[in-house]
Amino acid sequence: MGIGRWSRVELPDQDAHVLRQLGVGWPGLSEYGLRIGRELTNSLIESKADTIEEMLSSVPPRVVALFHQEAQLANGGSKDLYSLRIPEEERHGAALSPLSSFFGLLTHSIVRSLVVGLENQLVELELATTHVGPAYRGAKWNATFFEFAGVVGQSIKRWLDDKETSLEPVERLLKQLELLRKSPIPSLQEFDFKGIGGEVLGTLLNTAMSRGIISKMVDQGPAFLILDQNLYDQLVLTPVFKKVVDDILLDKLSSMV
Numbered sequence: 001m002g003i004g005r006w007s008r009v010e011l012p013d014q015d016a017h018v019l020r021q022l023g024v025g026w027p028g029l030s031e032y033g034l035r036i037g038r039e040l041t042n043s044l045i046e047s048k049a050d051t052i053e054e055m056l057s058s059v060p061p062r063v064v065a066l067f068h069q070e071a072q073l074a075n076g077g078s079k080d081l082y083s084l085r086i087p088e089e090e091r092h093g094a095a096l097s098p099l100s101s102f103f104g105l106l107t108h109s110i111v112r113s114l115v116v117g118l119e120n121q122l123v124e125l126e127l128a129t130t131h132v133g134p135a136y137r138g139a140k141w142n143a144t145f146f147e148f149a150g151v152v153g154q155s156i157k158r159w160l161d162d163k164e165t166s167l168e169p170v171e172r173l174l175k176q177l178e179l180l181r182k183s184p185i186p187s188l189q190e191f192d193f194k195g196i197g198g199e200v201l202g203t204l205l206n207t208a209m210s211r212g213i214i215s216k217m218v219d220q221g222p223a224f225l226i227l228d229q230n231l232y233d234q235l236v237l238t239p240v241f242k243k244v245v246d247d248i249l250l251d252k253l254s255s256m257v
Helices: 013-022 031-047 049-057 061-073 109-124 150-162 168-180 188-193 199-210 229-248
Strands: 081-087 129-134 142-149 214-216 219-222 224-226
Touching: 031 049, 031 142, 031 150, 049 109, 049 150, 061 081, 061 109, 061 150, 061 229, 081 109, 081 150, 109 129, 109 142, 109 229, 142 150, 168 188, 168 229, 188 199, 199 214, 199 224, 199 229
Parallel strands: none
Antiparallel strands: 081 142, 129 142, 214 224
8 A cells, every 4th residue: 555645746846845934843824824734745745655655665664663653752742743853872782771662762773773764865855854953951962853744644654554563562572671670670470460471581580590690589579689780781681672673673574573
């Protein structure tokens, strides 16, 4: 199925110029002005449908889903304007706490590169705008900001729906990683209760316990105490985070868990 659901048209240069003048979010426009802006954007999307399809298909679908989800959430779930802030710094390690969230994944070097590449292509297609500035008010470091209209986000969402793309498997692993960072580590029963347990997790923790890296805390039930943080990071956290990254970078839906 295609990107859009409107009849294919060519967008006149004059209309494209008007659209650029309106700005991505068209703040302050009347409802009539918003409707014109949406129609112009829809026309632009249709005129470049094949290019957009090729662009989205060149990126792992779950990376596209991450990009779409975080861009919508960053603006309070608005349907009219999507925005995304990408920190300039990249993270490569697996034991960094910010990486246990969806937004934190955007700082992972590979994921970040794919997302920025996708955004830059949207900018080249005149479907998004970008600027660099302080990450937040008073910040001493910069971030790259991308914004695009809701109709662009909705087109991406339809593409994801057509591909039946879901971030749920990645979300389960992130929740697992979040609990594994706690001290003491919750019991295996708590992981199972939250629906994020499994044989692989049990094997990792049992191996760590047999090597003296963690131990059970008798006075706090079946929870685990970390005895060697560095070895725990290497033996437990790193493999789980690697699985998170591997899952989000899957390029074939048939291999998704």
